[in-house]
Amino acid sequence: MDSFEKHGLDESAFDDKGLSSLRTFDAFPKTKPNYTSATARGGQWTLAIIILCTCLTFSELRTWWTGTETHHFSVERGVGHELQLNLDIVVAMACHDLHINVQDAAMDRIMAGDLLTKEDTNFAVWTDPRKRRRQQRLHESKRDVERKRAEDEDSHVSHVLGHMRENVGKKFPKSPRVPRGAPMDSCRIYGSLEGNKVQGDFHITARGHGYMEFGMQQHLDHGTFNFSHHINELSFGPHYPGILNPLDRTGDTTEAHFMRYQYYLSVVPTIFTKRRVSTRSGSLDPAAIPQPPTLDLAPDIKDANKKKKDGPVKHMVNPDKGRDRKSVFTNQYAATSQSREVPGNTVPGLFFKYDIEPILLIVSESRSSLLGLLVRLVNVISGVMVGGGWMFQLSEWAAEVWGKRRSRRNTGMIGVINGDVNGDLDSKR
Numbered sequence: 001m002d003s004f005e006k007h008g009l010d011e012s013a014f015d016d017k018g019l020s021s022l023r024t025f026d027a028f029p030k031t032k033p034n035y036t037s038a039t040a041r042g043g044q045w046t047l048a049i050i051i052l053c054t055c056l057t058f059s060e061l062r063t064w065w066t067g068t069e070t071h072h073f074s075v076e077r078g079v080g081h082e083l084q085l086n087l088d089i090v091v092a093m094a095c096h097d098l099h100i101n102v103q104d105a106a107m108d109r110i111m112a113g114d115l116l117t118k119e120d121t122n123f124a125v126w127t128d129p130r131k132r133r134r135q136q137r138l139h140e141s142k143r144d145v146e147r148k149r150a151e152d153e154d155s156h157v158s159h160v161l162g163h164m165r166e167n168v169g170k171k172f173p174k175s176p177r178v179p180r181g182a183p184m185d186s187c188r189i190y191g192s193l194e195g196n197k198v199q200g201d202f203h204i205t206a207r208g209h210g211y212m213e214f215g216m217q218q219h220l221d222h223g224t225f226n227f228s229h230h231i232n233e234l235s236f237g238p239h240y241p242g243i244l245n246p247l248d249r250t251g252d253t254t255e256a257h258f259m260r261y262q263y264y265l266s267v268v269p270t271i272f273t274k275r276r277v278s279t280r281s282g283s284l285d286p287a288a289i290p291q292p293p294t295l296d297l298a299p300d301i302k303d304a305n306k307k308k309k310d311g312p313v314k315h316m317v318n319p320d321k322g323r324d325r326k327s328v329f330t331n332q333y334a335a336t337s338q339s340r341e342v343p344g345n346t347v348p349g350l351f352f353k354y355d356i357e358p359i360l361l362i363v364s365e366s367r368s369s370l371l372g373l374l375v376r377l378v379n380v381i382s383g384v385m386v387g388g389g390w391m392f393q394l395s396e397w398a399a400e401v402w403g404k405r406r407s408r409r410n411t412g413m414i415g416v417i418n419g420d421v422n423g424d425l426d427s428k429r
Contacts, residue, residue: 041399042392049388056380060373067367069157072277072284076269076360078291080197083267083331083356086239087116088172088190088232089204091350092123092253095187097207097220102193104200112202116191122178123186126230127251150244157365160243160272160328171239190232192239197356205349225257227349234352236267236331246335256341258348265333265354270361273327277364289362290327332361 091098100113172190189204204227208219230251235243252261277288333354342348 041395045388045392045395049384052388053381053384056384057377060376060380064368064373064376066158067274067365069363069365070278070282072362072364074284074286074289074360074362076358077286077289080269080356083195083197084237084239085193085195085202086191086233086235087193087202088188089234089350090121090123090126090186090188090230090232090251091204092186092226092228093206093224094185095120095189097224098187098189099205099207099209100189100203101205102195102200102202104196105198106196108196110193110195112193115193116189117172119175119188119190120184121175121186121188122182122184123228123230124182125176125178126186126188126232127253157272157274157363160240160330161274161326162242172233172241199355200353202352202354203349205347209347209349222257222344225259225348226254227259227261228253229261229350236333236354237269238328238330240328240330243330246333252339254339258342258344258346260340260342260346260348261350262338263350263352264336264338265352266335266357267331267333267354268357268359268361270330270332270363271327272330272363274365275326276366277362278366284362289360290329292329 095118102110206220234247235245
């Protein structure tokens with residue numbers, strides 16, 4: 001037989017070219033359109049699968065956008081020197097009758113009464129005088145439920161960073177306006193104090209009681225003692241007015257003159273950050289822990305002769321070094337309280353004892369990579385489509401079996417009706 005070459009034909013022209021040779025490796029089944037038919041049940045399943053895929057996709061996108069939070073504990077690195085105390089409290093006594101002091105374990109005393117702002121106010125405008133029950137008895141009230149929800153929100157990184165960015169210049173709110181004719185029977189004490197980062201005691205006592213100071217030796221009449229109080233804010237570290245602390249918006253009222261309130265606080269240094277601080281295995285990476293703004297040693301700028309560099313040296317925060325807009329360096333604390341009426345030979349008042357815990361809590365919020373998000377989306381959509389296809393086939397098979405059984409029953413009934421008991425059909429005449 002003559003070959004194709006003798007007639008001027010190329011046998012290679014009849015072969016597959018390019019990627020068409022890969023058809024032999026196609027493992028995906030194909031069905032011709034002539035053998036498929038659209039049904040209402042198939043359209044319903046398709047619509048349900050599309051809605052489910054859309055919902056799961058939005059859920060994955062939302063989870064990826066918000067990120068995941070992890071909590072790590074570590075020993076605090078470095079040496080802490082200073083601790084800021086933010087206080088806003090209302091005491092049901094006149095301002096000139098109160099004595100405010102801070103003493104720490106280093107035996108340093110701070111005359112807090114001279115550094116904090118004191119304003120005469122009315123106690124009723126801060127609290128509801130009709131509710132005389134103590135705060136400990138209100139665990140099941142609606143107010144406590146809302147409070148727990150607010151505390152839970154303030155424990156998340158995004159919420160804390162939002163408080164840091166809003167109202168940067170805002171410190172303490174203004175006192176509410178006192179109605180005309182209302183007595184000025186209370187004192188609002190608010191402000192920030194700088195102290196040593198060690199165990200300390202902050203207390204508010206009556207004039208002439210507690211620490212004896214020059215010019216304050218005169219004792220106050222015991223009948224004027226009233227240490228009913230309302231704590232608007234008590235926090236440690238940088239002042240963020242929006243964050244709710246355990247003692248914020250709490251207080252107590254009493255009719256006894258010699259009442260002693262003691263609050264025990266355990267302060268834990270805390271870092272809220274959106275930076276990745278863990279390794280691939282999930283453990284904490286010490287080198288990735290954000291560091292607070294550095295403290296630079298610089299000569300005292302108040303020195304009259306600025307050219308001299310041998311003046312007194314002090315710590316000054318350098319805002320240009322160590323600034324981190326994705327991290328918040330603050331402190332959290334746990335509080336327990338005890339209140340009791342004391343005899344006349346004991347000093348009444350408000351006593352806040354705080355202790356600095358030697359651990360560091362790091363709350364980090366991280367977001368997976370874009371490639372990881374795409375992989376999860378593909379897995380979710382493909383899984384739903386495959387599972388939906390199996391469910392559709394099972395439903396079709398169940399519908400087919402049910403239809404056959406139903407048709408058999410109907411056929412048997414027709415045969416009995418048209419025929420006699422012996423099965424003989426009526427002869428047609």
